[in-house]
Amino acid sequence: MRKSFLLMGTVALLAAALIMAPGAVMAGGKSITITGSTTVLPVAQKAAEDFMKKHPDVRISVAGTGSGDGIKAVIDGTADIGDASREMKDKEIKLAKEKGVTPKLHVVALDCIVPVVHPSNPVGDLSLEQLKKIYTGDIKNWKDVGGPDLEMVAVSRDSSSGTFEVWNHMVLGKKTRVRPDAQLQASNGAVAQAVAGNKNAIGYVGIGYVNDKLKAVKINGVAASPKTAADKSYPVARGLNMYTRGEPQGVVKEFIDFVMGPEGQKIVAEEGFVPLPK
Amino acid sequence: MSSAYRAETVDSEGLASAAGASAPAEVPRPSLTGGKSREREVMIRAIFTVVGFSSVIIMALIVLFLFREGVGLFATVSLSDFLFGQFWYPTYDPADFGILPLIMGSVAVTFISSAIAVPLGLGAALYLAEVASSKVREVVKPAVELLASLPSVVLGFVGMVLIAPLMQQLLDIPTGLNVLNASLMLALMAIPTITSIAEDALHSVPNDLKEASLALGATRWETLTRVQIPGAISGMGTGVILGMSRAMGETMVVLMVAGGAAMIPGSIFDSARPLPATIAAEMGETPVGSEHYFALFAIGIVLFFITLAFNLVAAYISRRFQQRGAATL
Numbered sequence: 187m188r189k190s191f192l193l194m195g196t197v198a199l200l201a202a203a204l205i206m207a208p209g210a211v212m213a214g215g216k217s218i219t220i221t222g223s224t225t226v227l228p229v230a231q232k233a234a235e236d237f238m239k240k241h242p243d244v245r246i247s248v249a250g251t252g253s254g255d256g257i258k259a260v261i262d263g264t265a266d267i268g269d270a271s272r273e274m275k276d277k278e279i280k281l282a283k284e285k286g287v288t289p290k291l292h293v294v295a296l297d298c299i300v301p302v303v304h305p306s307n308p309v310g311d312l313s314l315e316q317l318k319k320i321y322t323g324d325i326k327n328w329k330d331v332g333g334p335d336l337e338m339v340a341v342s343r344d345s346s347s348g349t350f351e352v353w354n355h356m357v358l359g360k361k362t363r364v365r366p367d368a369q370l371q372a373s374n375g376a377v378a379q380a381v382a383g384n385k386n387a388i389g390y391v392g393i394g395y396v397n398d399k400l401k402a403v404k405i406n407g408v409a410a411s412p413k414t415a416a417d418k419s420y421p422v423a424r425g426l427n428m429y430t431r432g433e434p435q436g437v438v439k440e441f442i443d444f445v446m447g448p449e450g451q452k453i454v455a456e457e458g459f460v461p462l463p464k
Numbered sequence: 465m466s467s468a469y470r471a472e473t474v475d476s477e478g479l480a481s482a483a484g485a486s487a488p489a490e491v492p493r494p495s496l497t498g499g500k501s502r503e504r505e506v507m508i509r510a511i512f513t514v515v516g517f518s519s520v521i522i523m524a525l526i527v528l529f530l531f532r533e534g535v536g537l538f539a540t541v542s543l544s545d546f547l548f549g550q551f552w553y554p555t556y557d558p559a560d561f562g563i564l565p566l567i568m569g570s571v572a573v574t575f576i577s578s579a580i581a582v583p584l585g586l587g588a589a590l591y592l593a594e595v596a597s598s599k600v601r602e603v604v605k606p607a608v609e610l611l612a613s614l615p616s617v618v619l620g621f622v623g624m625v626l627i628a629p630l631m632q633q634l635l636d637i638p639t640g641l642n643v644l645n646a647s648l649m650l651a652l653m654a655i656p657t658i659t660s661i662a663e664d665a666l667h668s669v670p671n672d673l674k675e676a677s678l679a680l681g682a683t684r685w686e687t688l689t690r691v692q693i694p695g696a697i698s699g700m701g702t703g704v705i706l707g708m709s710r711a712m713g714e715t716m717v718v719l720m721v722a723g724g725a726a727m728i729p730g731s732i733f734d735s736a737r738p739l740p741a742t743i744a745a746e747m748g749e750t751p752v753g754s755e756h757y758f759a760l761f762a763i764g765i766v767l768f769f770i771t772l773a774f775n776l777v778a779a780y781i782s783r784r785f786q787q788r789g790a791a792t793l
Contacts, residue, residue, distance in 0.1 A: 252748030278751050337638040344724075344745035345555045346756065363553055366565070369641060369735050370724025372745040376624075383629040386638045 216437045217245040222256015222269030223348055224373055225392050226426045228457045229295060230269055233445045236453065244437055253348035254278075260289050260429045266438045268429040271297065271348030271392075288432055293425040294445045296460035298393040298410035299353050300422075302378070302400040304385040309333040311404040314421060317357050320388060323365030328386075341380050341389035342368040349374065352424045353390050390422075394458030412460040426459065530768060534761035537561065541755070546762060552726040552737075554746065554756040561759045563766065568728040569736035570712060570770075572643050576732060577650035577711045582704055584651070585658030589700070592659070593666035594688060605663070612656030620720030623649040628721070637733045641723035644732040649717045654707035661706065665699020666692055701781035709774035713767065715740035739767050 220230050227250035234246040251259075256268030261282045274282070274289065282289055301317060303309060309331055312320075319325040321340055329335045342364055343350035354364060369387075371377045374395045381389040382399035393410050396402050402410060405421055414420035434442050444450050451461040537546065541561050549562015588608065592601055627648065628640030669692050677687040693700070723735025724745070743760050750757045 254750050255748050258752050275751065277754055281751070281753065339639045345553070346746045346748075346750050351555070361556070363556060366551065366727045367725045367735065369639065370726070370737060370741075370745060372719060372724075376720070379624060380641060383625070384632060384639055384641075386632075 216241075216243055217247070218267065218438055218441055219247050219259075219265040220267040220269060220428075221249040221251050221259045221265045222267075222429075223253040223271040223426070224250040225253075225271040225297060225349060225394075226256075226269035226294075226428070228394065229426065229445070229450075229454055229459065230267075230428075232453045232457065233441070233450050236449060237441055237444050241437075241440075246441070252346070254346060257289065257429060260431050261285055261287050263287075263431060266430065267441070270427045270429060271424065272351050273425075273427065274429070289429040290431075290433055292428045292430065292434075292442050292446065293462065294428050294442075294450065295426040295454040295462060296412075296415050296423055297426050298415045298420050298423045298460065299349060299356075299390050300393050300396055300410045301388060301390050301403040301405065302381050302396060303388050303403055304381060305399065305401045306385050307333060307401060309403065310401070311407055313406050314357060317405065318359070318362070321358055321364050321368065322362060323367070336386050338388060339384060339386045340365060340368040341377050341387050342370055343374075343377065343390075344370050344372050347372075348424075349390070349392060353422065356422045392458075393460070396458075412455070415460040416463045423460075527768070530761060530764050534758060534765045537755060537758035537762045541759070546759070547766075550728075552742070554759055559755060561755070563739070563742075563763060565726050565728045566737055566739050566742050566763070567766070569643075569718075569722065569726075570738040570740075572729050572732075572736055573646045573650055573718060573722060573738055574708055574712045576643060576647035577654060578704070578708050580647060580651035581654035581658060581707055581711070585655045585703070585707060586662055586700060588655065588659045589662035589666060589703075590688070592663045594684075594692070605660075608656050608659050611652065612660065614653075616653060616714060616716040617720075619649045619652055620717045623717065623721035635733070639723060639733075639735060641721055641735055642733050643722065643729050643736050646718050646722035646736070646738075647732070649721055650711040650714055653714060653717065654711050657710055658703045658707040661703030662696070662700040665696035665703070668699070669695035698782045698785040701785065702778045705774055705778035705781065709771050709778075712774065713740060713771050715744050719744050739763050739770075743767075 218234075220234065227248065231248045234248050238244055238246055250269075253270040253272050256265070256270050257274055257278050258268075259265035260268035261278070262285075268289070273291065301312060307328070309328065312331060316325065316331050320331075320338060321342070323340075325331060326338055327335065328338055343353070345364075354360075354362075358364060369380065371380055371389075374391045377389040377391050378395050378397065378400055381387045382397075388403075391400075393415075396410075404410075408414050408420050410420050410422075415423040428442060428445065430438060430442065433439075445453075446462065454461045546561055546563060547567070548564050549560060550564055551560040551562045552565060553560040588604075592605055592608075596604060623645050624641070627645050630640070631637070631642075631645055632640035673691055673695060674687055677691045678684070682690070718738040719741040722738060722741060724737045724741060725735035726737045726742075727734070729736040743763055746756070747760050750760060
């Protein structure tokens, strides 16, 4: 019987070795791991593709897992670059300090969050105050903001997404809670889909997700555009960020410089975001 | 072979026991190479033992991890505030971690989907076992099982893009992403589980019982309701419970189709946010080690207990109503 236990141990070790093996193989050659915000994802992905074309010896893997996860990955050292559509929270800064890490912030683009409605909706301009009342539940019918007599369905993002946080902070105010019957969608694309298919709905998405199946609503008479975001006249804009573990080194620094340089900023514009002001 | 055993092999957990059972038995064989073949035998035995126990070990580790990550919440939030709190506002300061609306969301979609899936699933099983000709059966049964292998994200997509706008227009309701839509999609997932297990159970009722009943002058209907269904009741019950537990644990469909409002649904046309949808939507962006993170794991613990309860009920039904031979009918 003793022999069979020994054998069992060997088999288990072998299995473990097999699982570990890919990690060991990956260590060779230059590689960058990027993870985090789904909002930053399209820019990071396109930039990674173009960067790899120019530097065939570099392997970049890009994943969209969410801002919180991106920041966590940088703190834990499981990724070289963490994408985030918000800045680090106090708790995350504290956690990083405990682990002796100082993540460095690189703002690579600007984004506007745009309220969107069904194309058939006649409402085209809302004040910040009206948006706040819609999302707190004080306004529940489109006729209260000059639309048809239709029940309003407020579509929101999941409460831990960067987009939600920025919207909640800038439109509702930090302490004000979104109405509990607001619908939740887990991505910008899902919000766009939910609003495009529902004439009662209002939602909010990053400006890159506005398409011809949605109608973008002005805020206080200002339409979201690269110009209004850059000059700060559009009220709900934010930076899209990449965090690195301390000052970026070597190939990671090259990649960050690439994204912030003219080629990267061209991608930013192509993906529907706002390039950095020069 | 009892009907319950047949039914259980359909369940995924049957995999482990099947693997264990297929380990070579100790049959003395004439050996050509002496010790070498013996050693091989021992090694093969060891491999199958590891394989057989691996699922048990993995399960235990996952449960351990779930509890280790989840209990941290209860240092700051009381169990009753967590289970019976009305508001889920995990990212605000101060935060609220009440999951009652989420539990009720899960309960609503599970029971409404069962109300749709159980009659359809059992009806289909009865049809396949008793009414359908063997030719029809050969086509319909694989088709039902194919339905089971549809990725849930596909069903979610159908519900979101196709059913939701249609339902909204036809019924003139504010949103098509609601409890009813999610329940319909979940029912589509539960039906194959129920049908497949129940049909196996009906099929494994000994044929001589049926023939004896018919020979005594009972009609086919009487034979079905008094002999075959009682004979298969344990398997049919197991199928129903496993179908329900599938609906309870399903994540993608409810995330995409239920609408996601963290409120106790007042009607089948309200949006709801079941437990798994909450974890899936929020986990990716939650700082590790925060209260919110612990709370999501605590939801995982609650889900674990709910599905465990479903499985225990299924095991109870399969044991309690098991037929041992013809005498107990």
